[in-house]
Amino acid sequence: MYPISYVRESADALKAGLVARGRDPTEVDRLVALDRERRAVGEETNRLRAERNRGAHRVAEAAKTSAPADDRDRTQLGELRDRIRDLETRADTLDIEIRERLLLLPQNPHSSVPLGKDASGNVEVARFEPHRTAPSAPRPHFEVGHDLNLLDEERGVKVAGEGFYVLWGDLARLEYALIRFMRELHRSRGYIEVAPPILVRGESMVGTGQLPKFAEDSYQVKPDDLWLVPTAEVPVTNLFRDEVLLAEDLPVKLFAYTPCFRREAGGHGVETRGIARVHQFDKVELVQFTTPESSYDALEELRTEAEEVLRRLDLPFRTVSLCTGDLGEKASKCYDLELWAPGGKRWLEVSSISNFEAYQAVRANVRWRRHQSSRPEPVHTLNASGVALPRLVIAILENYQTDDGRIEIPEVVREEMGGARYLEPNPFVGERELARGRHPRRSSKGTEPPPAKS
């Protein structure tokens, strides 16, 4: 969000940014016109109020010297009051409209962001090839997951509805091992862990930019007017809402593991088969608060940090710089990390690394002081997924498949998994599994030792 003074002074730059995003630039003209009217109303009000205050002082003086009350003065001042009230009402209306429009104005893209209309204009800036050899005939994650009885979509739907799923046994264990691996990585590299609330006030959602525009993307808990966080970015960035940070504390580097909740309204079909797009998922999120001068260095640092997770897991990925047409409202610049999922033959976004500049800092009023004597100014905020779990699990299920249908455990989490080399199938017995021939103990797959490789 931009302060109205910035819109007034840099209207042309803002319009250029809207054009680059493929948006209507006349919104800026509307804002400038509203601001001009608001200022005119303000000046007139100011003038009348000065007159009123002079009159009020006259009355006060008269009362002090016990002079006879001047009733004419009073009636005139009463009329003045009514005129002032009319103007104030108009000013309030304008203020509300200006604020509403400012809240919906997207952040201007950074000059290094590639121009483009949509996702096809995104630019690959890095690619990582794993050291291990790829499986020869990779199958989709939901097939192997079901076969091993580790991924259970049916019961997720039964318990919670469409878009929910259940992980069993070693796959649940793998998720928590991955979470622990990522948390330890970030901690060891200088980020401070926080365990934040995952239900937040509406103000917090406005602070980071989820509201007002994207209300239908999140779950609201009505009786208490709280929201389930769609990402840890919301509670973590709002930690310093309405605060002034110390210059020597910047950059503040935090991370948090939380569940995330997204309504994902209207997204079904082949693309959403499995657990690539679900209503609840786990994620480790990195957040930085920086000075305006260093936020682009911080963006690269966050990118390296998120990439490091995937490198250590030895998974194939590419890093993409989002173009102006695909860039989110809030961000000045954004990289996506995409894992290659050979079973579905597609790239899966597991991390989004964004510099919001002052967009969130203005909304949430997070400031710092350049010098001890200068007035507080907005910080820059950034964040990076480090990384999102279900898609990471998909990539492991599809990249770590063996030809006999087992799933190897990535080396960096093996110790956390009790030293095991492969995921154990879930032995849970149920009639449905039996009827479908899916009972792992009776299946030939996965129970025998692996064939010796020569």
Place this chain on the structure above:
RNA sequence: GCUGAGGUAGCCUAGCCCGGCAAGGCGCCAGCCUUGAAAGCUGGUGGCGGUUCCGCCACGGGAGUUCAAAUCUCCCCCUCAGCGCCA
């Protein structure tokens, strides 16, 4: 959920009963003092607009009463404490 106390500038606080230009402290800035620094002393230090100076705004938010509201009335939000309930 009940009862009570609160919300004032970057931070902390007074003023509220009894309406009449928002006091003080911390921090910060400048000056004095000092070899230097600290301490001490003096002054300055909310925002906006015009820029010698002045005007307006600002006391959680909104509405009302009034010539005049931090102050009185009503509605709402938030925090804390005690009690209740509870993993």
